[in-house]
Amino acid sequence: MDYTATAWDIAQAVRAGKASARDVLEAVLERIRAVEGASVRLLAPGEDPEALHRQHPGVHAFITLTEERARRQAEAIDRRVAAGEDPGPLAGVPITVKDILTVEGVRATAGSRILYEYIAPYTATAVARLEAAGAVVLGKVNLDEFTFGSSGESTAYQPAPRNPWDLDRVPGGSSSGSAAAVAAGMGPLSVGTDTAGSIRQPAAFCGVVGLKPTYGRVSRYGLIAFASSLDTVGPITRTVTDAALALQVMAGPDRYDATAATRPVPDYLAEMHKGVRGLRIGLSPDMFRITYVDQATGELVETRIDPEIEAAVRKAADLLADLDADIVDDVPLPHLEYGIPAYFVISRVEAASNLHRYDGVKYGYRTPEPVEDFWEMYRKTRGQGFGLQPKVRILMGMYVSAAQYSQRYYERALRVRTLIRRDFERIFDPEGPYRLDVLLGPTTPTPAFRVGEVYGDTVLMQYMDQLLVAANHAGVPAIAVPAGLNRQGLPLSVQFIAPDFREDLLLRAAYAYEQAVGGPLPVPSRLD
Amino acid sequence: MTAYEPVIGLEIHIQLNTKSKIFCSCSADPWEAEPNTQICPVCTGHPGVLPVLNRVAVEKALRLALALGAEVAEVSYFARKNYFYPDLPKGYQISQYDQPLATGGALPLENGRRIRIRRLHLEEDAGKTKREGGRRFVDFNRCGVPLIELVTEPDIRSPEEAAQFLTRLRQLVRWLDVSLGHMERGHIRCDANVSVRPKGSQSLGEKTEIKNVNLIDLLRPAIEQEIQRQIQVLEAGGQIEAWTLEWDEHQRVLRKMRGKETEADYRYFREPDLLPIVVDRAWLEEVAAELPELPWEREKRFQEEYGLPEYDARVLTTERALADYFEAAVKAYGGSPKAVANLVINHILRLMNEQRLTWDDLRVTPARLAAILRLVDQGVIHKNAAKKLIPLVQERDQEPKVVVEAEGMAQMQDTAALEALCARIVEAHPEEAAKYRAGKKGLLGWFVGQVMRETRGKANPQEVQAILRRLLEG
């Protein structure tokens, strides 16, 4: 088995005793040594991350590699196989974990200096379930600081991850390290998080599959919170089958998360193979354009998405129609364009509050400078510990949730969110005018952009998530699936969105499409 | 000079006596535990943790709400109260804000006046900080201990009423097994909002808030002082400012903590990590069905049903276990309830107090108390002997009859022997007998004492008196 093996193939081989978990692990560790590049760390003042990258070019996916821990896990799996025990459905699958989820005894940085050297005392539920199913944790992968970004560049741990298809481009974010690692063959499965597209957008940029489950389908326990009412945990994989396999293990109620749904988890792998015959699949004109505020003029500007991406979506519809799906055109999503402004407000109010706890009192970074009192300790610790993105978001969150503005912004954003939710209820309503099973659209308006191209324009960066955030507002599940490469050799991606808790439908459409389009993308050869 | 009337409202935090904290499984009674030993990642706000609501805390809050006649919301929400302080590990307190668990209801005072309740909600407690040797220490043990916050309408009209409200609320929460109610341990913490207005006026004056007057004996002088201060300010033509005050225990005076201008904005918003609290009819009915008779209802019934004086009825209903004990003893005895009340109030309570006993420690069960009363009725022991017998029953954990026999406490039942003894005593003291006969009647008591000493108290003094009188006068 080499590093290009899927999670499904590895688990089958290890369970059948045809491959050892230890050998699979070593092959992937070898791959990591070959393509990872620089060892990622906190930048010293004045240090240039670009120089670090040029010195050791590579993907730079990992913040923490847990090699020895992984070896112990792999050996334990092999012993179970040898003893004739069931090693679990993910036996021996090497996985990576976005460094926003906790793993007991391993540092959890959230990509921020403020959590420097924080060792998590417990394991996130989603990760614990994967481990219990036989997965082997390779390490913690990079991300935008506290997930605040769509390019991976805002992490305090540099150099930031690069796109394996083109090292001068970003892998997307915030699950930057997750998508980059999976695409580069550094473990076929990564656990990511998606608050406004943070699983799907980097999956699209890196040519892999990213599944954002229904809000509450996978426990958030151990997910370092950004916007608690939008945060979800999901898999990033190279194939739809692997996404189904991972979701099967991660999903379900959790006594440590009151918001985790108690609904039974269907057999995703069985459902996935049911095909799309008779499924009603919708296309919306509102998914082929994005609307954003022009920073210079303050005007609302509308632009069409990248034509190659639009073509890929239309091609996907044709392929699915050939498989006897009913394609429904002109499905309206009138409130989609308000998704980003509403998200700006809601996520920042929650983020500001969620970031209160990083104060230097209990754990993580504390200013080494002398202080007069604890108020000064707070100011210095937070001033030095947080990067730009958390600071910007805290300030805006504080502002829009202040007593005198809360009505005007926060309450209003919540109403917009309800309207977006109703858009989806209407198109999925089995008695309604559209009666869709799934919605098909683009994942991102553009393919991966160059490092430094958008970074710094915080507003534009977030409008990149306009086609993604609606699913977070509405809570519905969505999946990004590779749609071939564009003329420059960059991955394209289509997105499917389904009603609440209908990941089964999502996977049926995604799997049928993946097969029809010619299977998953390979690991890019340019890296070798 | 204008006559002023104080207008007082209380804001009270009640620590619930649940086993575990409100959002995690740590112990909810960290009293006297070593600092930072009753903690976990959840209650110390580690990255990634989530709160999970303890249903028992909701149930206890429902019990108090129903006892006060409050209206319980079918759906209520938790909210985050955001502020920074080292003892608040998440940087926000999970509380309830715009949609509390219950609203309305009232608590009756002794004079029957009903103090209306504005709202009642659930929240988590914060930790403690202390300064020592120029350093500040934080103890997170108390973080996440469940609290009920109860806010009254400004219906209280005197410091005495405020003190009484707090006393009765304490009685109620203990009665309902909602809180241990130890005020010295901070189980009940009280803030008082105080204003004054010309008597007869219906409008409300500007109010000040007195923080943390957690003992009933503190509440009274603190409010009294503040009323006097406000009256002086108004009389001098001044205006009351919306200060927050705190009680300085050393000087026994109120001090200004802060003015209104520094009032914090807590940026409340709904807690996304918790589901709404949904209290359906079935749950509410279940709690209502288990609600005990309230102390003031029972007090009234004790007067009506058992003919007890108001004082006795009140004393016997200060605690539910005491009221239960009394009623069990009345039933076991079948005689005069007042006789039971006397023994309980005068001897059982004293015994428990002196020996610091809990109800579980008490070996003088209601059945044994009834047995003691019957021994008195049967003349086996004199009623004064009960005082001595009760501690012995407690000490030996034996039936009263067994103790009486072992101690030889039974009264002399043999009248002939008693007569002989009395005659011997009179004969042995001819001088005293002569004086008595000469008119010094007070000596009768002296003779009785001699007989009682000889019998080591076992004779019935009334009987002795009658025999002696006959011997001396006959």
Ligand SMILES: [Zn+2]
């Ligand atoms: Zn705890």
